[in-house]
Amino acid sequence: MSVLLAFLSGILLSGAFAPFALWWLAPSALLLLLFAFDGNGFKVRALVVIVFSASFFLPLLHWTSVYVGALPWLLLVLLQVGLLFPLALHPTTDPKFFILFPSAWVCIEILRTHFPFGGFGWGRVGFSQANAPYSSFASIAGVSGLSFLVALVSVSLFLVIKKEFTLGLVTLFVVGILFSTTLLRTHVVSEEVVTVLAVQGGVPKLGLDFNDRAHAVFSMHEKSTRSYLESHSQKPSFIVWPENSVDVDPFKDNFVRDSLNKLADDFQVPIIIGAVLTKGNGYENASIAWLPGSGPSSIYVKKHLTPFGEYVPLRSLAEFVSPFAKGIIDFIPGTDLQTHVIGGAKISPVICYELLDDQLNRAMAARGNTLLIQTNSATFGLTPESAQELEISRIRAIEHQRFAISIATSGISAAIDDQGRVLKATAINKPEAFLVNLPLQSPRSVSDSLGNSAEILIVFLPLFLFLVIPFLYRVLLKRFSVVRKRSNQ
Template sequence: MVSFFLSLASGLLLSAAFAPLNWWFSLPLSIALFLYAVTKTRHSYFVAFVFAIVFNYFTLSWTGTFVGLIPTILLVLLQSVFYLPLGLISFKRGRVSRVWLVLPLLLVCDELRSNFPFGGFGWNRLSFSQADSPYRLIASYFGDLSLSAIAISLGIALYLFFARAQLVSVALIMLCSTIAILLPAQAAGQGSARILAIQGNVPQLGLDFNSRAKEVFQMHVKQTNIALSKIDSKPDAILWPENAVDVDPFINRDVNDQIADIAIQSDTPIIAGVVLKTPQGLQNASIMWSDKGEVATTYVKRALTPFGEYIPLRLLSEFVSPLSKNVTDFIAGDKAVMHTFAGVKASPVICYELIDDATVNSSVSGTNLMLVQTNNATFAKSSQSMQQLNISRIRAIENNRWLVSVSTTGVSAVIDNQGQVVSITKQNNAAYLYDKVDIIDDESIAHRFGSLSSIVLILGFFGVYLRKRSYDA
C-alpha cells in the first residue's frame, strides 16, 4: 500500500516538471521516489503502471477539453502501457544494479511512444520538460534524449545517495552533470533578420474556433495593419500562424488579393498558415507570398495529427467519440520546403510536426531559421500552449537555431538558439512580436547525427546496466 501511494506521488512529481509548473528538477526527484516505490513491492508492474497513468493524465488532461473524458482516458492508458517494463526494476536478491535499468527503459519508452502507433505521440517526452534545466545545452550535442538521460541519472544518484549504495556511481553522475552544465553554446549567428509575427486571435475558442473562417482571416489582417503602423522599420518577413487563412485563397480570390495587397504595400513577404482545398483533398500548408504579391513557395504539412487531421480506425473512433464524424481527413505533403527571403532560409514546421523527430530534422537541413506555425485555439485555456513553447525551446537548442513560433491565440514567442525566450505574447488576445533574429548556417552536432545519437545513447546505457549487473554478481 505504501508503494502504491509513493507511485502516485512520483507520477505527480513527474507531471510537475511540465507546464504549467515547469519544475524541471521534479523529474529527478520523481525518479528517485519511483525507484524507492518499485524496489519495495512485490507488485512492481502495478506500481509502474500507476506511476505512468498519473503522470500521463496530469500532463495530457488538456486533450479532453472539448472531446470529453473517454478519449483522454484511452490516450492515457495507451501511453502508460509503454511504462510497464519498468516493473523489471524490482529488487531480486538485493541487487542494487537493478535501479540502473530505469535509465535505458525510460529512454526506450520515450522513443517507442514517440513513434508508435499512428506515428506516435511524444508530446510529454521527458526531455521536453527540461527547457529550464542548467544542462539544457547538451541537447545541441547529443540530441534531446541526452536531456532525459541526465535528468534520470540524477534521479538514480539521489536514490543511491539516500540508500547509501554505490557512492562512486553517485560521484560519477554528478561529475558528468557538471560537465554538461559547462558545455558552451554552439555557433553564433552569421547575420540577422527582422520578423513580424502576428497573433490575430479568433472570435471564439474551442472546436468551433474557425466556424467563421473569414473572420479569423480578417482579424489577422487587422492586427497586421496595426503592427505595420506601429513598428519603426520595415520587417524582412511577416509571419501568420497555422489556420490564419482557413479558406483556400485560390478559390476565394478576395482573400488572395488582400494578402497580396498587404505584401505589396508593405514591400514585405508574408508567410501564412493556409488550408488548401485540392482535388485530392484538404491540405494544411505554409505559403509565402513575395513582396510582389505572388506565391513564391508552398510547404504542405507532412506529419498530420492523428484524430485531428485524419482519423485512424474511423469506425472505432466514431463509436468512442461522435465528434470524429466531423473530421475530414487531410492529405499529407511529401517533401520539405524552405521559404527564402533577405538571405534567410526558413524551415516551416506546422504545429504537431514539432514533436516528430524525422520531420523536424529534414525540415531544418540546409536552413538557418526555424518558423513554427501553430493553432492553439482548441486548447487555449489549458497548459497545452505553454507545453508546446517548451518543446519549441528544446528544438531550438537541439538544432542550434533561432525559432519564431506564432499561434492564432498564443502563446507566440521568439526563442534564441540557447532556448531562451526573447519575447512572448499573452494567450487569448490579439498581439504581435517584432524582433531581430540571428541567422545561423552551421549545423549542430545533434542535427548532424540525427536519430543515430539516440540509438547510441540507449545501447550505451543498456551496456552500463549489464556491466553493473555483472559487477554485483
C-alpha cells in the first residue's frame, strides 16, 4: 500500500505542473507521500522515495528526451531521485516528527538548486503554485517559502487525519498566520509605464538544429518586427527579442549589424536582442540593447550557463552517453550583472536557464524596475517545457514584485503582471508580436529585502516548534509545580 501511495503521490505532483497546472494537486500529493512514509522502517521509506521521485520526475522532465533520446532523460531523473533520497532518513515512528517534513523538503529543494553543476531546480513545488490563492506568499518568503507553505498545509492535514489534534491545530494556526501575511501586504502599481513590443519571430525548424540557419532566424524576427511597426501607428518604448534571435555575432557579421542599425533607425525604437557572440575559441550568450543612431549599448553576458547545453561537464562521460555532446562548444560565462536603461525603464535581463537561480534573479530585480526573460524554446519542440517555464516566470514576477516579459523564439511568450497574472500570451510555434503597457515597479519585495534570511527562518521554524516549545512547556510546568508546592506548605 505504501508503494502504491508513493506512486500516486508522484503522479499527482507532476500534475500540479504544466501542462495540467492544477496547483491543488501539490498539497494533495505531499499528503499522500506522508501517509506512504507513516510508520514504516528505513527500507520501506527508501523504496517509497524511489517510487515517488521516479513517478514525479519521469513525466515532468520527459521533454528533455524529445531530441536527444531517452538515456539523458533517464540519467537526469536518476540524479533527481538520488537528491531526494535523504527524505528516506526522515523518522516516522512518531507523528510529531512530521513537523520537520516541510523543512526537510525545502532543504532538499535548495540543495537541488545548487548541486551538481550549479543545480537544476526544475520541479520545485513553489513553481507549481502561480494559480494558488496564496501564491503572493512568494513575495514575502520567496520560492522556498512557497514550497514550505504547501508542505506545511500537507503536514497539518496529515496530523488532523491522524487525530494528532494539538499538533495539527498548531500547524494549521501557523499556516493561517503565514497566509494572513499575504492579506496584509500593500500593493501599489506605479503610474510610470512603458510600452513594450514583444516579438516572437519563430524558427525555420524546431529542434536542436534550429539555428543551423541562423540568418533565417534573425530574418524572421526582423521581418516580424518591421511588419508590425509598419502596420500599427502606436510606437513602443522599446522592442524585445528572445534568446538566440541573433545567433550570428552582430559585431562580426556586417549584414546583421547593418540590418539591426537600419531597423532601429527607421522606426527610432531601441531593440533588446538575444545574441551569440564569439570570444576566443568559445561563445557568449548575450542580451544587447541596440539603440537608434548609435547601435549596441549595454551588454549582459549570461552568467549561469546551462550544463550539458552551453558547456559540458564530465565531457568524456557526456559524449559516451549522448553523441550530441561532441558538437557542443563550451560557452564562456559572464562576470558582471548588467541592466538595460531605456528612458525610465531599467530592464533586468534573465536568460533562459538563469530563471532557476534564486540569487541571480534577486540581484537582477534589485537593479531594475522590470524583468525581461529571454529564452529559446525551439530546442524542446512542442513539449510542455515552455509552459512549465512560463509558470516559473510567473512566480518570479510575484516573488520580486516586478512586471515581466517572457519572450521565446517559438513560444510561449507572455507579459506578466506583478501578481503573476498573464496579461498577454502567444501560441507555441507560431510567429507573433504583441504590444503591452508595463508599469515600472521600483520598491523591493519583502522576499528580496530578507534575502537568504527567509530560507533560514522557514528551515528552522519547525525545529523551533518541535524542540523549543515542548522544552519551554516542561520548564514552565516544573516551575509551576514548585510554586504550587510552596504555596501549599
